[in-house]
Amino acid sequence: MGAVVLRGGAPYGLDPHDIVIDDGVITAMTPSNQSGSNALPAEGVELELDASGCTVIPGLVDLHTHLREPGREDAETIATGSQAAAMGGFTCVHAMANTSPVADTAGVVEQVWRRGVEAGIVDVRPVGAVTVGLKGEQLAELGAMASSAASVRVFSDDGLCVHDPLLMRRALEYVKTFDGVVAQHAQDPRLTEAAQMNEGALSARLGLAGWPAVAEEAIIARDVLLAEHVGSRLHVCHVSTAGSVEVIRWAKTRGIPVTAEVTPHHLLLTEELVESFDPIYKVNPPLRRAEDVHALREAVVEGTIDIIATDHAPHPREDKDCEWAAAAMGMVGLETALGIAVEVFIESGLLTWRDLADRMSTIPARIGQVADQGMPIAPGSAANITVWDPSPQGPLEVDALVGKSGNSPYLGRQMPGTVRHVLFRGRPSVVDGALA
Amino acid sequence: MQMLGKHLLSAGDLDRAQALMILDTTAELASVTERSVKKLPTLRGRTVVNLFFEDSTRTRLSFELAAKRLSADVITFSAKGSSVSKGESLKDTALTLEAMGADAVIVRHGASGAPYRLATAGWIDGSVINAGDGTHEHPTQALLDAYTLRSHICGGQGDLQGVHVVIVGDVLHSRVARSNVLLLHTLGAEVTLVAPPTLIPVGVESWPCSVSYHLDDALMQADAVMMLRVQAERMAGSYFPSTLEYSRLYGLDAPRLELLKDRAIVMHPGPMNRGLEISADVADSSRAVIVEQVANGVNVRMACLYLLLGGAGSQAGGD
Amino acid sequence: MVFLSSARVVLDQADISRAVRRISHEIVENSRGSDDLIILGIPTRGVPLARRIAETVAQIEGHPVPCGALDVTLYRDDLRLREVRALEPTDIPAQGIDGCTVVLVDDVLYSGRTIRAALDAVHDLGRPAIVRLAVMIDRGHRELPIRPDFIGKNLPTAKDETVRVRFVEIDGVDDVMIDSESVGDADAG
Ligand SMILES: [Zn+2]
Numbered sequence: 001m002g003a004v005v006l007r008g009g010a011p012y013g014l015d016p017h018d019i020v021i022d023d024g025v026i027t028a029m030t031p032s033n034q035s036g037s038n039a040l041p042a043e044g045v046e047l048e049l050d051a052s053g054c055t056v057i058p059g060l061v062d063l064h065t066h067l068r069e070p071g072r073e074d075a076e077t078i079a080t081g082s083q084a085a086a087m088g089g090f091t092c093v094h095a096m097a098n099t100s101p102v103a104d105t106a107g108v109v110e111q112v113w114r115r116g117v118e119a120g121i122v123d124v125r126p127v128g129a130v131t132v133g134l135k136g137e138q139l140a141e142l143g144a145m146a147s148s149a150a151s152v153r154v155f156s157d158d159g160l161c162v163h164d165p166l167l168m169r170r171a172l173e174y175v176k177t178f179d180g181v182v183a184q185h186a187q188d189p190r191l192t193e194a195a196q197m198n199e200g201a202l203s204a205r206l207g208l209a210g211w212p213a214v215a216e217e218a219i220i221a222r223d224v225l226l227a228e229h230v231g232s233r234l235h236v237c238h239v240s241t242a243g244s245v246e247v248i249r250w251a252k253t254r255g256i257p258v259t260a261e262v263t264p265h266h267l268l269l270t271e272e273l274v275e276s277f278d279p280i281y282k283v284n285p286p287l288r289r290a291e292d293v294h295a296l297r298e299a300v301v302e303g304t305i306d307i308i309a310t311d312h313a314p315h316p317r318e319d320k321d322c323e324w325a326a327a328a329m330g331m332v333g334l335e336t337a338l339g340i341a342v343e344v345f346i347e348s349g350l351l352t353w354r355d356l357a358d359r360m361s362t363i364p365a366r367i368g369q370v371a372d373q374g375m376p377i378a379p380g381s382a383a384n385i386t387v388w389d390p391s392p393q394g395p396l397e398v399d400a401l402v403g404k405s406g407n408s409p410y411l412g413r414q415m416p417g418t419v420r421h422v423l424f425r426g427r428p429s430v431v432d433g434a435l436a
Numbered sequence: 437m438q439m440l441g442k443h444l445l446s447a448g449d450l451d452r453a454q455a456l457m458i459l460d461t462t463a464e465l466a467s468v469t470e471r472s473v474k475k476l477p478t479l480r481g482r483t484v485v486n487l488f489f490e491d492s493t494r495t496r497l498s499f500e501l502a503a504k505r506l507s508a509d510v511i512t513f514s515a516k517g518s519s520v521s522k523g524e525s526l527k528d529t530a531l532t533l534e535a536m537g538a539d540a541v542i543v544r545h546g547a548s549g550a551p552y553r554l555a556t557a558g559w560i561d562g563s564v565i566n567a568g569d570g571t572h573e574h575p576t577q578a579l580l581d582a583y584t585l586r587s588h589i590c591g592g593q594g595d596l597q598g599v600h601v602v603i604v605g606d607v608l609h610s611r612v613a614r615s616n617v618l619l620l621h622t623l624g625a626e627v628t629l630v631a632p633p634t635l636i637p638v639g640v641e642s643w644p645c646s647v648s649y650h651l652d653d654a655l656m657q658a659d660a661v662m663m664l665r666v667q668a669e670r671m672a673g674s675y676f677p678s679t680l681e682y683s684r685l686y687g688l689d690a691p692r693l694e695l696l697k698d699r700a701i702v703m704h705p706g707p708m709n710r711g712l713e714i715s716a717d718v719a720d721s722s723r724a725v726i727v728e729q730v731a732n733g734v735n736v737r738m739a740c741l742y743l744l745l746g747g748a749g750s751q752a753g754g755d
Numbered sequence: 756m757v758f759l760s761s762a763r764v765v766l767d768q769a770d771i772s773r774a775v776r777r778i779s780h781e782i783v784e785n786s787r788g789s790d791d792l793i794i795l796g797i798p799t800r801g802v803p804l805a806r807r808i809a810e811t812v813a814q815i816e817g818h819p820v821p822c823g824a825l826d827v828t829l830y831r832d833d834l835r836l837r838e839v840r841a842l843e844p845t846d847i848p849a850q851g852i853d854g855c856t857v858v859l860v861d862d863v864l865y866s867g868r869t870i871r872a873a874l875d876a877v878h879d880l881g882r883p884a885i886v887r888l889a890v891m892i893d894r895g896h897r898e899l900p901i902r903p904d905f906i907g908k909n910l911p912t913a914k915d916e917t918v919r920v921r922f923v924e925i926d927g928v929d930d931v932m933i934d935s936e937s938v939g940d941a942d943a944g
Pocket of ligand 1: 158159160185237238284285
């Protein structure tokens with residue numbers, strides 16, 4: 001494909017520039033107000049995209065995505081999940097291992113990786129299971145997955161916690177060979193048996209079995225100490241409580257190599273929504289108190305929580321069209337993550353666009369060790385680019401979600417803008433708010 | 437005016453005036469139940485569905501009798517012997533009931549909040565009455581308890597201002613306790629929950645009641661003591677070390693009965709575990725109003741059905 | 756409740772007292788030879804009227820006359836046309852109504868549907884020998900074959916008019932008014 005010119009967009013929300021992309025790389029950037037810019041190639045411009053009034057940031061990288069394939073293609077496939085990701089401004093997603101079969105062998109992760117390449121609109125990076133079948137009993141073939149074509153670097157039993165402390169220790173140690181990272185879904189299983197929502201005054205009143213904050217905090221505390229002891233990297237999935245933030249802050253102060261993520265829904269929604277008993281709000285870890293939301297936002301701002309990750313969890317309609325206890329846990333989030341982040345951090349002035357790009361692109365790419373992702377908007381960078389249009393949107397409708405499942409808690413919500421264009425390795429994946 | 441909302445889902449939905457309206461209506465209906473012709477034509481042509489996903493013969497029969505005494509057509513879907521037991525979803529069952537033209541659905545379900553889903557998901561149009569959902573609520577039980585308390589302690593009139601009720605047992609898993617705390621508070625009663633700390637929910641501080649771990653102290657203040665059913669299986673979950681220890685610390689037996697005020701009554705929502713939370717001699721004593729609670733249950737449910745279905749509902753404007 | 760200027764008083768306190776006396780005398784005359792007279796008022800305003808009639812009859816007869824209240828709400832055929840109504844007390848004299856002469860008392864007779872409901876309610880209570888009907892006002896427009904035995908006043912009305920009976924026991928004043936605008940929650944039947 002010939003050159004692409006992105007006109008008038010403001011990198012990181014600063015001054016508008018015209019950006020030239022050729023052969024998958026940003027080749028030139030000139031301020032838009034300099035007319036007759038000589039940086040534009042004289043010929044061979046195949047596509048011009050209008051980005052005036054928009055903000056240009058590196059393509060987003062999600063460290064925590066459930067694409068459901070193989071096994072639950074009724075909920076999502078690698079192809080539809082890739083589309084949802086692109087529409088949400090992502091150029092790379094990490095596909096969680098809790099599929100059926102579980103992604104615990106080189107064969108499965110290579111299959112997932114290959115399907116991602118076939119879909120071809122985002123990088124699909126498989127996450128390998130830590131233990132065989134996510135059973136928490138025996139290490140999966142971590143080395144084989146790492147050296148496979150998928151070159152897995154992130155390992156997680158997400159959905160389940162690696163709760164056996166010895167097994168967790170071994171996993172942390174073992175992935176050092178290839179500088180991998182274990183991403184822990186921190187949930188003590190015994191403390192959360194049959195848990196339905198955050199434990200506290202509201203769960204007491206609603207008669208729903210509680211998911212106490214301590215069940216998350218205790219595992220994180222144990223794991224950071226283990227990571228320190230064996231000198232390994234640890235990543236904590238979907239941190240949801242103020243107490244977890246304190247533990248992680250303490251660990252970072254001690255110099256323990258821990259990184260952490262938070263989901264958009266834990267940054268915005270609170271447990272009061274459960275009062276409706278509408279399972280659209282059922283998610284794991286559960287929605288917490290306003291105090292937790294506040295602490296999580298603060299942690300993102302100060303960097304105690306390193307990144308925002310979606311935990312995009314598609315479920316078919318029937319898994320939510322039922323009573324609370326029977327409903328599946330999880331929310332879709334790829335299409336809405338950036339909008340929620342903008343609402344929470346940009347509109348409030350808590351973060352600059354550059355800060356937000358770090359937390360949604362650069363740092364997750366670094367944690368996942370993904371080449372060519374999360375690079376700055378600058379000449380020489382791989383052209384993974386997202387263009388955010390801040391024009392106010394109407395209420396979010398289910399038809400706007402291109403993934404297979406519509407279990408979004410934000411339906412009917414006014415979003416602060418929309419993803420206008422996305423370039424994936426120099427090629428447009430989204431143009432004017434539609435899949436290219 | 438509209439006296440109640442469209443549904444009866446939580447005892448917390450009722451304000452004082454509405455709760456008193458139900459109790460006063462119950463009192464009027466009780467006089468009908470005492471005469472030889474017990475049937476009233478009030479709900480002729482209305483269809484009431486008993487939808488029981490959980491086995492509870494006594495509650496089901498109570499609602500059935502209440503609906504029949506008001507001449508409603510009553511259909512019972514129970515977990516046994518219907519498609520419900522074959523794994524049909526709540527939604528599909530609801531759509532079936534809607535097709536049958538149910539004016540009210542009385543639902544008992546093992547999942548907290550299931551009646552809310554029925555009432556709000558748009559699957560059915562009729563009124564929903566919560567007949568017990570998981571460990572959440574059982575509002576008609578609280579109403580019949582309040583009615584029983586009022587007739588014994590308050591001369592059958594007014595609210596329960598100043599009445600002290602002690603609720604003892606597995607509060608954590610009890611929908612009866614939740615509904616009673618809310619309703620008794622609304623009616624002005626003072627409630628003390630007594631249980632081992634393991635059977636009191638985290639977050640109880642926000643409830644309008646006090647909590648004690650010591651039964652004997654609490655009993656001396658009580659105008660009524662309500663014993664909750666304790667399942668022996670809770671022992672396996674380490675909620676208490678043994679049934680023997682439980683009944684020694686929290687069971688109501690004859691010596692403890694002596695601690696009560698002269699006119700204090702003993703209540704139990706049933707079914708009882710004689711020998712665990714209540715001794716046989718206490719259950720059969722003159723203090724116990726347990727059988728009367730059952731009789732009041734029918735009248736309270738008639739009152740709820742009348743007040744929910746006995747008018748035009750929300751479609752017509754009041755005048 | 757709004758009282759518009761078009762409301763006019765058709766019976767005052769003295770008229771009402773006279774009507775009660777006349778009705779009471781007629782009841783005594785009509786039920787001569789029957790010891791088992793029971794006066795049952797239909798709430799709300801049938802009840803104080805029944806009480807006044809029962810007292811007057813007792814004065815004439817020289818012995819007390821049992822009097823009670825009979826709420827007919829649960830027997831109405833028009834429940835679904837209006838918001839749900841609160842039940843009023845039903846109070847049947849202890850001896851019951853079997854074999855008695857029951858005089859039903861209401862303030863206004865209109866469509867006749869309230870009395871139809873009352874007859875059903877009486878039927879479920881027992882088997883009286885005779886049932887009679889006394890009303891303060893008969894305003895016409897009957898929808899059922901029901902006719903009062905004792906009437907305070909015949910008051911021909913238009914359908915869009917409202918007849919309002921007030922008694923001291925409930926309203927603090929005794930009078931009957933007619934109003935050409937429909938206001939408040941007046942006579943349903
Ligand atoms: Zn997880």
